[in-house]
Amino acid sequence: MLNKNSIWKVLSALIVVAMCALYALPNIYGEDHAVQISAGRDAVVTQSMVEQVKTALAEKSITPKRIEFENDQILVRVSDSDTQLIARETLERLLGDDYFVAMNLAPDTPEWLESLGGTPMKLGLDLRGGVHFLMEVDMSEVITKSLEDAESGFRTSLRGEEIRYRGVKQVGNHIDITFRDEDALDKAKFFLRNQSRDLTFDEVGELTLRATFAESKLQEIRDNAVKQNITIIRNRVNQLGVAEPLVQKQGADRIVVQLPGIQDTARAKEILNATATLEFRMLDPKNDVRDALNGRVPPGSQIIEDQQGVPQLLEKRIMLTGSHIIDANSGVDEYGLPNVNISLDSEGGNKMSRSTRGNIGKPMATVFIEYKATGERNKEDKLIFEKEEQVISVATIRAQLGSKFQITGLDSPKEARDLALLLRAGALIAPIQIVEERTVGPSLGKENIELGTQAIVYGLLAVLAFMLVYYKAFGIVANVALVTNLVMIVGIMSMIPGATLTLPGMAGIVLTVGMAVDANVLIFERIREELRDGRSPQQAIHHGYDSAFSTILDANITTFIAGLILFAVGTGPIKGFSITLMIGIATSMFTAILVTRVIVNAVYGGKRLEKLAI
Structure with missing residues (x-):
C-alpha cells in the first residue's frame, strides 16, 4: 500500500x-555571572580556600548562588553583574597578586543534563564578548638562534672533515671561523660553500672566514618563525579550551589572537605570552663552581642558578632542546612527588640516547628558559626581551635515556601541570609580546x-x-x-x-x-x-x-x-x-x-x- x-x-x-x-x-537555561579564582605560578588553589571566600563575601553581604571547586579553580556564582563586580574586588583584596581573580559567565545547565554532556552553544567574540590580542614576534632572537645552530653545525662538520680550526664565534649577525693555516682555510672554504648554500662565506682579516645568511634565507627564517608561532599559539588556545579562536598573521612580524568568551584574561596572557622551553645540559665535572663565581668561568661553561638560588656550573654544549618534545604530561613519581613525563620525536630520542650513552653516572641538568619583555624598545622600535634561565632539576643519569623520560624536582603539582601544558603546546621559536589588548564587553x-x-x-x-x-x-x-x-x-x-x-x-x-x-x-x-x-x-x-x-x-x-x-x-x-x-x-x-x-x-x-x- x-x-x-x-x-x-x-x-x-x-x-x-x-x-x-x-x-x-x-541553551534555554542561560548563564550565571561568576567570579573565577585561579592560581599564579607560585600559588595553589585548595579546597580549604572555599571557606575563606565564603567568609569574605559574607562580610560584604554577598550571598553566592553556589561556590564550586573543580580543576584547581574556584568558581563563585552570583545573581547579577553588580554583585559580580563587588565580589571580584573583594576577592582580589583578599587573595593578593598570587592569584588571578576574573569575571566569568558560567552555564546554568542542570546537573543531569551536564552528566549527559549537554552544554550550551559556544558564542563568538561578537556575541559573547572576549579578548583581542595583537602580539609581536622578536625577530632578532630568531636570527640569533639560527646563527647559534649554524655555529654548532660548523664545529661538528669541520671536526668530521678533520679540518683544524682555532675558533668559531658568533659576532653580531655573522659567524667568524678562524683557522690555523692557509691550507685549512682553503679546505674549509670549499667544503662549507658546498655544504651550506644558504650562507655566504668571505675572507676577513688573517685566516678568518666570515659566514653570513643570505637575504632570502633571512626572510625565510622570519616567515617560518611567524608561521610556527601561529601553530603553537593555536595549540595553546586549545589548551585553554577556547573554541573557534582567530589566530592569524598581521604584517611582517605580528599575530592577531581573538579569544571569544574568555573572561580570565590574565591567565590567557600568561599562557599565550610565555616563551618556555627546555635545554638539557651536563654539569661541568672538571671545574669548581666556586672558582667560576670568583670570575674564572671556563670558556665552555656557564653559571645558572637553580630554583633555590644555588649557582650551578653547566657546560654550554646543549644535549637537547625542547623543540623535540612531542608530548608532556604531569604526574607523580614513585615517592608521590610531582614530575613531568616527556616524550620526544625520533630525532630527539636518538640525540638523547647518544648524549647519555657515555655519561652514565654523571649529573645532567634540566634548564627552564623564559623570555620576558622588559617594556623597553631598541633603536628599531622592537621590543627588548630578557632571557631568564633556571635549573629546575639536576639528576644523575642512571641508564641510557631514549625517547621517553621524566623531569623531577618540581615544587608543586600546579608547577608540573603548567610546565607540561607549555611544553605540550610547543616551545615558541621566538619570544612574543602582547602590544595591544582589547576587550569586547558582554x-x-x-x-x-x-x-x-x-x-x-x-x-x-x-x-x-x-x-x-x-x-x-x-x-x-x-x-x-x-x-x-x-x-x-x-x-x-x-x-x-x-x-x-x-x-x-x-x-x-x-x-x-x-x-x-x-x-x-x-x-x-x-x-x-x-x-x-x-x-x-x-x-x-x-x-x-x-x-x-x-x-x-x-x-x-x-x-x-x-x-x-x-x-x-x-x-x-x-x-x-x-x-x-x-x-x-x-x-x-x-x-x-x-x-x-x-x-x-x-x-x-x-x-x-x-x-x-x-
Missing part, C-alpha cells in the same frame, strides 16, 4: 530529533544576540505564515519541519566541540530558514502537478516525494560544496557563517525529506482520499 511508514523511518526521525532537542535544551554581545534573534524570529514567522496560507494543511507539515530544523541546528551546534555561533553564523541561520522550505516547495509543487495530471492523491504524494528527491539533492550538494570551500579557506566570521550554513543544509534535507514524509504518511497514508488540502 502506498505511503505507509516503515518502522525504521519513524524510529530514525524520532531518535535524531529527540537527541538534537535534548542537546539544544542547555553588553555589546548581548545587543548583537538580541538583534540577531529578532532577525531569525521575524524571518521564521514570515515563512511560517506564507507556507500556511499557500499550502494549507501541507503548509502546517512544512512549518513543523521548519521549527524542527531550527531545533536540530541548535542541538548540533551545541554537540560539536569546535562549533561557535557568531553574528555571521546567525545570518547563516536566517538564510537557512528561507532555504529550508525550498525542498518542501519542490515536493508540494510536484504533488500539485501530479494531481493536475489526473493521479490519485496517494499516487500524487508518492510520486511527488520520489520525483523531487534528485532535484533537492543536486541543489543542496552544490550549496554545501560552496559552504565547505568557505570553511576551508575562510577565517573567523566566514567560518562561522559556513558552519551554520552547512549544518542548516544537512538538517533541512533531513526534515524536508524524512520528517515531513513521516508526518504526511501518518496523516494520509493508507486512506481513501478524494482530494488533498495543498
Whole structure:
C-alpha cells in the first residue's frame, strides 16, 4: 500500500530529533555571572580556600548562588553583574597578586543534563564578548638562534672533515671561523660553500672566514618563525579550551589572537605570552663552581642558578632542546612527588640516547628558559626581551635515556601541570609580546544576540505564515519541519566541540530558514502537478516525494560544496557563517525529506482520499 511508514523511518526521525532537542535544551537555561579564582605560578588553589571566600563575601553581604571547586579553580556564582563586580574586588583584596581573580559567565545547565554532556552553544567574540590580542614576534632572537645552530653545525662538520680550526664565534649577525693555516682555510672554504648554500662565506682579516645568511634565507627564517608561532599559539588556545579562536598573521612580524568568551584574561596572557622551553645540559665535572663565581668561568661553561638560588656550573654544549618534545604530561613519581613525563620525536630520542650513552653516572641538568619583555624598545622600535634561565632539576643519569623520560624536582603539582601544558603546546621559536589588548564587553554581545534573534524570529514567522496560507494543511507539515530544523541546528551546534555561533553564523541561520522550505516547495509543487495530471492523491504524494528527491539533492550538494570551500579557506566570521550554513543544509534535507514524509504518511497514508488540502 502506498505511503505507509516503515518502522525504521519513524524510529530514525524520532531518535535524531529527540537527541538534537535534548542537546539544544542547555541553551534555554542561560548563564550565571561568576567570579573565577585561579592560581599564579607560585600559588595553589585548595579546597580549604572555599571557606575563606565564603567568609569574605559574607562580610560584604554577598550571598553566592553556589561556590564550586573543580580543576584547581574556584568558581563563585552570583545573581547579577553588580554583585559580580563587588565580589571580584573583594576577592582580589583578599587573595593578593598570587592569584588571578576574573569575571566569568558560567552555564546554568542542570546537573543531569551536564552528566549527559549537554552544554550550551559556544558564542563568538561578537556575541559573547572576549579578548583581542595583537602580539609581536622578536625577530632578532630568531636570527640569533639560527646563527647559534649554524655555529654548532660548523664545529661538528669541520671536526668530521678533520679540518683544524682555532675558533668559531658568533659576532653580531655573522659567524667568524678562524683557522690555523692557509691550507685549512682553503679546505674549509670549499667544503662549507658546498655544504651550506644558504650562507655566504668571505675572507676577513688573517685566516678568518666570515659566514653570513643570505637575504632570502633571512626572510625565510622570519616567515617560518611567524608561521610556527601561529601553530603553537593555536595549540595553546586549545589548551585553554577556547573554541573557534582567530589566530592569524598581521604584517611582517605580528599575530592577531581573538579569544571569544574568555573572561580570565590574565591567565590567557600568561599562557599565550610565555616563551618556555627546555635545554638539557651536563654539569661541568672538571671545574669548581666556586672558582667560576670568583670570575674564572671556563670558556665552555656557564653559571645558572637553580630554583633555590644555588649557582650551578653547566657546560654550554646543549644535549637537547625542547623543540623535540612531542608530548608532556604531569604526574607523580614513585615517592608521590610531582614530575613531568616527556616524550620526544625520533630525532630527539636518538640525540638523547647518544648524549647519555657515555655519561652514565654523571649529573645532567634540566634548564627552564623564559623570555620576558622588559617594556623597553631598541633603536628599531622592537621590543627588548630578557632571557631568564633556571635549573629546575639536576639528576644523575642512571641508564641510557631514549625517547621517553621524566623531569623531577618540581615544587608543586600546579608547577608540573603548567610546565607540561607549555611544553605540550610547543616551545615558541621566538619570544612574543602582547602590544595591544582589547576587550569586547558582554553588553555589546548581548545587543548583537538580541538583534540577531529578532532577525531569525521575524524571518521564521514570515515563512511560517506564507507556507500556511499557500499550502494549507501541507503548509502546517512544512512549518513543523521548519521549527524542527531550527531545533536540530541548535542541538548540533551545541554537540560539536569546535562549533561557535557568531553574528555571521546567525545570518547563516536566517538564510537557512528561507532555504529550508525550498525542498518542501519542490515536493508540494510536484504533488500539485501530479494531481493536475489526473493521479490519485496517494499516487500524487508518492510520486511527488520520489520525483523531487534528485532535484533537492543536486541543489543542496552544490550549496554545501560552496559552504565547505568557505570553511576551508575562510577565517573567523566566514567560518562561522559556513558552519551554520552547512549544518542548516544537512538538517533541512533531513526534515524536508524524512520528517515531513513521516508526518504526511501518518496523516494520509493508507486512506481513501478524494482530494488533498495543498
